[in-house]
Amino acid sequence: MPHQVPVEVEKEIDQRLTRYPDKRSALLPALHAIQGHFRYVPEDLVEWLAAKLELDAIQVMEVLTFYPSFRQSEPGRYHIRVCRTLSCAMAGSHVLMDALAEKAGIDRSHADHHHPICVSKDGRFSIEFAECLASCGTGPVCMVNDDLHEQVKPEDARRLLDRYS
Amino acid sequence: MSISYKPGKVPHPLEHRMIFRNVDREGWDPGIETYLREGGYESLKKALTMAPVDIQAEVKTAGVRGRGGAGFPAGVKWGFIPPNNTKPVYLICNADESEPGTFKDRYIMHQDPHQLIEGMVITAFAIGCHTAYIYIREEFPYAAKILEAAIEEARGKNFLGQNILGTGFDLEIHVHRGAGAYICGEETGLIESLEGKRPYPRIKPPYFPAAMGLYLCPTIVNNVETLCHVTHIIQMGGTEYAKLGTPNNTGTRILCVSGDVQKPGYFEVQVGKVTLGQLINDMCGGLRPGRQLKAVIPGGSSAKVLRADEKFKLKDREISIWDIPMDFDSLAACGSMAGSGGVIVIDDSRSIAWVLNNINAFYAHESCGQCTPCREGSLWMKKISDRIVAGKGSPDDVDTLESVAYRIDGRTICAFGEAASWPTESFIAKFRDELKAATSDSLKGAIVNPETKLAAASVKH
Ligand SMILES: Cc1cc2nc3c(=O)[nH]c(=O)nc-3n(C[C@H](O)[C@H](O)[C@H](O)COP(=O)(O)O)c2cc1C
Ligand code: SF4
Ligand code: FES
Numbered sequence A: 001m002p003h004q005v006p007v008e009v010e011k012e013i014d015q016r017l018t019r020y021p022d023k024r025s026a027l028l029p030a031l032h033a034i035q036g037h038f039r040y041v042p043e044d045l046v047e048w049l050a051a052k053l054e055l056d057a058i059q060v061m062e063v064l065t066f067y068p069s070f071r072q073s074e075p076g077r078y079h080i081r082v083c084r085t086l087s088c089a090m091a092g093s094h095v096l097m098d099a100l101a102e103k104a105g106i107d108r109s110h111a112d113h114h115h116p117i118c119v120s121k122d123g124r125f126s127i128e129f130a131e132c133l134a135s136c137g138t139g140p141v142c143m144v145n146d147d148l149h150e151q152v153k154p155e156d157a158r159r160l161l162d163r164y165s
Numbered sequence B: 001m002s003i004s005y006k007p008g009k010v011p012h013p014l015e016h017r018m019i020f021r022n023v024d025r026e027g028w029d030p031g032i033e034t035y036l037r038e039g040g041y042e043s044l045k046k047a048l049t050m051a052p053v054d055i056q057a058e059v060k061t062a063g064v065r066g067r068g069g070a071g072f073p074a075g076v077k078w079g080f081i082p083p084n085n086t087k088p089v090y091l092i093c094n095a096d097e098s099e100p101g102t103f104k105d106r107y108i109m110h111q112d113p114h115q116l117i118e119g120m121v122i123t124a125f126a127i128g129c130h131t132a133y134i135y136i137r138e139e140f141p142y143a144a145k146i147l148e149a150a151i152e153e154a155r156g157k158n159f160l161g162q163n164i165l166g167t168g169f170d171l172e173i174h175v176h177r178g179a180g181a182y183i184c185g186e187e188t189g190l191i192e193s194l195e196g197k198r199p200y201p202r203i204k205p206p207y208f209p210a211a212m213g214l215y216l217c218p219t220i221v222n223n224v225e226t227l228c229h230v231t232h233i234i235q236m237g238g239t240e241y242a243k244l245g246t247p248n249n250t251g252t253r254i255l256c257v258s259g260d261v262q263k264p265g266y267f268e269v270q271v272g273k274v275t276l277g278q279l280i281n282d283m284c285g286g287l288r289p290g291r292q293l294k295a296v297i298p299g300g301s302s303a304k305v306l307r308a309d310e311k312f313k314l315k316d317r318e319i320s321i322w323d324i325p326m327d328f329d330s331l332a333a334c335g336s337m338a339g340s341g342g343v344i345v346i347d348d349s350r351s352i353a354w355v356l357n358n359i360n361a362f363y364a365h366e367s368c369g370q371c372t373p374c375r376e377g378s379l380w381m382k383k384i385s386d387r388i389v390a391g392k393g394s395p396d397d398v399d400t401l402e403s404v405a406y407r408i409d410g411r412t413i414c415a416f417g418e419a420a421s422w423p424t425e426s427f428i429a430k431f432r433d434e435l436k437a438a439t440s441d442s443l444k445g446a447i448v449n450p451e452t453k454l455a456a457a458s459v460k461h
Helices: A007-017 A023-038 A045-052 A057-066 A086-090 A093-104 A154-162 B032-037 B042-048 B052-062 B074-078 B105-111 B113-127 B141-156 B187-194 B224-236 B238-242 B276-283 B328-333 B352-366 B372-389 B396-408 B416-440 B452-457
Strands: A078-083 A125-130 A142-144 A147-149 B089-095 B129-136 B172-177 B219-223 B252-259 B265-270 B293-297 B311-314 B317-320 B342-347
Touching: A007 A023, A023 A045, A023 A057, A023 B172, A045 A057, A078 A086, A078 A093, A086 A093, A086 B252, A086 B342, A086 B352, A093 A125, A093 A142, A093 A154, B032 B113, B032 B141, B042 B113, B042 B224, B052 B074, B052 B113, B052 B224, B052 B238, B074 B113, B074 B219, B074 B224, B089 B113, B089 B187, B089 B224, B105 B113, B105 B141, B105 B224, B113 B129, B113 B141, B113 B172, B113 B219, B113 B224, B129 B141, B129 B187, B141 B172, B187 B219, B219 B224, B224 B238, B252 B276, B265 B276, B276 B293, B276 B342, B293 B352, B293 B416, B311 B328, B352 B372, B352 B416, B372 B396, B372 B416, B396 B416
Parallel strands: A078 A125, B089 B129, B089 B219, B129 B172, B252 B342
Antiparallel strands: A078 A142, A142 A147, B252 B265, B293 B342, B311 B317
16 A cells, blocks of 8 residues: 555645745655654655655655655654664763563664664564764763654663553 | 752852753753743843844954864854845854763753744844754753744744734744754854755865855854854843853853763863862862772864873973863863863773774764765774774884874864874874883783773674
């Protein structure tokens, strides 16, 4: 089944379009609107979006594939991003990553630069490392969907995940 | 008026709160009524009675230098818009806050959004701009919503929109969300991103944003904190503002401290009035018990590292690391930079190879890939330091690493090239022996960090 863009998502894109003198500028906002609904950007919507913004599909693809926040496959219902960068790493974010992945039932052994996201078998959680989340004073930090969690100890992993069901 | 702050969030006596006056305040919220209750938008009303050139002159007199990283005087930058320009002028607030170690703009936007909006309206009026954008990193979803709500509130009071407060001046501000790429903090990469493209930085010359920026129109890009300062400059006047801080390093700035201190956090101080020693020992409670200082990265991860036992020459004085005043000129004289205000403290429990490897992984991940030296070099620096940390290095690796770094620096389109190579250059210059020891005696002789193994295990990332 091809994906359908819901009316409210298209409305949001139309509204964003009015903010720029140039349609192409609405590409990131449009991708955010689509990802906000589907949790990733389904490939069959690339043509749709290109037509909407009067772009070539490749112009959408090059943006979609460059930016780490845009996902091309479905993540878990709750997507976790653990900060990998220096201050958080010094505060133990790599230990936190292992604890979160284990408790969420996620196997990260296949994670690499091109496939950073790993999903749990039940589809509830997915996880990846992110670079500095601009909260270095309260590390280690992670985000679960839109929420920031600070000073998360590995032993808190279970309790944190239980808040998202 | 006495202001009370939330428990555990009371500013340190050495602080001078201006931009962060309302951060962590009891009874404060981001709504416009709260902001108006304490004189909010009075600076805007005053600015709208002034001639735009006079506002620019006040900001020049104030001497405020950009808080985003480069420390360029804001008033001077605004003056670069070509005088005979007939195209639209754009203002962009750089809210990408992505330099590792930096965490200040986030609190302004979450807790005091109207201070930023007021600064932006004044700036837009001063430079003749009618459409402004806030480019905010994707990882601040709530801040984006708070800003959008604040913009609506401000429009409701006619601080934004058409014919602002009856002056005939029109301005719209739009929030534009990024998508997780560090290079979008670089102003020309940001502009490309705002145009809906990959954030490939543009080469300067000719693409100086003030002349050829967004849609090739004159564009002023300023950091969140810089734009907030404009509000205060108009309120107190440029001359009064310039009395804060030290000559050529005026005003206040927010220093963000993370790493190996007892109480990491943010501190707004008069620029140059506080030393690194006061910051670490007095404001952050010092190092953890039994630990010695090993190194400090004083201005975001791109800044060159300072070694704890170095002697620095400052105005014919020889000083230790503890006595460095935290201002632009002093940190430059000490061979590093004030950068974005992100101070990362490293104690003697850390392996330098591990720290450098973590930094190299960041730049390897974030290079936009346009320039060969940066794209390839940042990856090689990561791979070589991966190998050293994994205990598989050879003594030549340190020299190879160094030669790669010097082949990036100065040979790229944007300053990311320097940002990526300065850590390696400075870590090797200052910790060559420890790094060499790490290659020959794989981590046995060097200080072992409990996370070293884990870092090595995750080198694939
Ligand atoms: C690689 C790189 C990343 C940067 N990231 C940021 C950032 O996250 N936020 C920011 O304000 N400036 C950043 N800058 C600096 C901007 O290019 C620009 O100088 C700044 O936004 C100008 O504002 P200011 O003069 O008010 O500091 C970055 C620069 C480089 C080279
Ligand atoms: S220096 Fe690096 S980040 Fe900057 S344009 Fe070149 S490849 Fe891109
Ligand atoms: S290093 Fe993790 S938030 Fe900055």
